[in-house]
Amino acid sequence: MKILVTGGAGFIGSHFVRQLLTDAYPAFEGAEVTxxxxxxxxxxxxxxxxxxxxxxxxxxxxxxxxxxxxxxxTAGRELVVHFAAESHVDRSIASAEPFVRANLVGTQVLLDAALRHRVSRFVHVSTDEVYGSIDIGSWREDQPVAPRSPYSASKAGSDLLALSYHHTHGLPALVTRCSNNYGPYQYPEKVIPLFITNLLDGRPVPLYGDGGNVRDWLHVDDHCTGIALAAQRGQPGELYHIGGGVELTNKELTGHLLDACGAGWDMVRHVDDRKGHDRRYSLDTTKACSELGYRPRTAFPDGLAATVRWYHDHRRWWEPLRSLTQ
Structure with missing residues (x-):
């Protein structure tokens, strides 16, 4: 099979590419990857x-x-897996234009190319943030989107574009929405690698507001396995939720990271909350579990410990990126 992976040098996309090229997904064994x-x-x-x-x-x-x-x-590709996106909420608050351009216009351009070249499957990778905030329970796939940041609004729009190309043009497109990812090779502006690299360098870590915002944590390997299952078994025109099943407040997450890095609460600095900060995200993964056979396999303590070890052992990867995150 010939597969196009957009954003394949980013955190999640590169993990998917590495797994494809080491034949971690039997359905795509031997695939040629662009x-x-x-x-x-x-x-x-x-x-x-x-x-x-x-x-x-x-x-x-x-x-x-x-x-x-x-x-x-896209020419000659049978499967397109579309990761490419601007994804950092804080950056979207500072300037929305790059997010609208990449996430909306870029997706439209890519969908047009996929349509011209008659690809067999188009998997659009998205986020739980398109739903806004939920106080209790978990979102199902039929929940209306209600994004509350420029980033999540641009992703919601790109999701709708992908589904519209299926319903209007017959493009075999489907959408996956994931919870918060963590793991190796994540750019150190995101909370887990930011906290780890700060603590490894003896620097304090910033905790937004009261630390009560809740996120579900998903190891990147489980996410990419879910995407591979969606590419193999998912139905065009459908949405699938891929979650980790590990809900933590930001304060609880901070405690885990402090313990993993051998640091104390004296390393925490409380900072003003992010504008429009959603309180809680939670995905119902019943559909992906029943229709795709998806199950998260990485226990959070094991995944977090392995992630800390990776950043400890790969300073040459993340230290040059420091100046870009300040």
């Missing part, structure tokens, strides 16, 4: 170093907003 990535601040060729020598890997530096780049990357 990566299209613009290599912005969070896209890093070094994320693909473990598979850089594979004859099955083709890397294209390009922008999904560029029709020529999207066309070249």
């Amino acid at each position: 990566v299209l990535d613009r290599l912005t601040y969070s896209g890093n060729r070094a994320n693909l170093d473990p598979v850089a020598g594979s004859r099955r890997l083709r890397f294209l530096t390009g922008d999904i907003c560029d029709p020529a780049a999207a066309d070249e990357a």
Whole structure:
């Protein structure tokens, strides 16, 4: 099979590519993989170093907003897995334009290319943040979107575009929505790698507001396994939730990270809360479990400990990125 992975040099996309090229997913064994990535601040060729020598890997530096780049990357591909996106909420609050451009316009350009080249399956990777905030219970796939940040609004729009191309043009597109990811190679502006790298350097960590915001944590390997299952078994026009089943307040998460890094609460600095900070996210994964056979396999304590070890052992990867996150 010939597969296009957009954003394949980013955190989640590169994990998916590494797994594909090491034949971790039996349904896609031997697949030829094309990566299209613009290599912005969070896209890093070094994320693909473990598979850089594979004859099955083709890397294209390009922008999904560029029709020529999207066309070249999509031609001859049977499966498109679309990770490429601007994804950091704080950056979207500071400036929404790059998010609208990449997440909406880029997705539209890529969908047009996929339609022209008659791809067999288009998997659009999205986020639980499109739903807004939920006080109790968990969102099902039929819950209306209610995004509350420029980032989540741009992702909600791209989800709807992907589904519209299925219903209008017959493009075999489907959407996955995940909870908060963690694991190796995550850019250190996100909370877990930010806290780990700060603590490894003896720096304090910033905790928003009262620390009571709740997130569900999903190891990147479980997320990518869910995406592979959706690509294999998912139905076009459908939505699937991929969650980790580990809900923690930010304060609870901070406690786990302090323990894992051998630090105390004196390393925590309370900072003003983020604008429009959603209180709680929670996904109902019943549909993915029953229809795709999805189950998260990584126990959170094991996954977090392994993540801390990875950052401890890979300073050469994250130290050059420090200046970009300040």
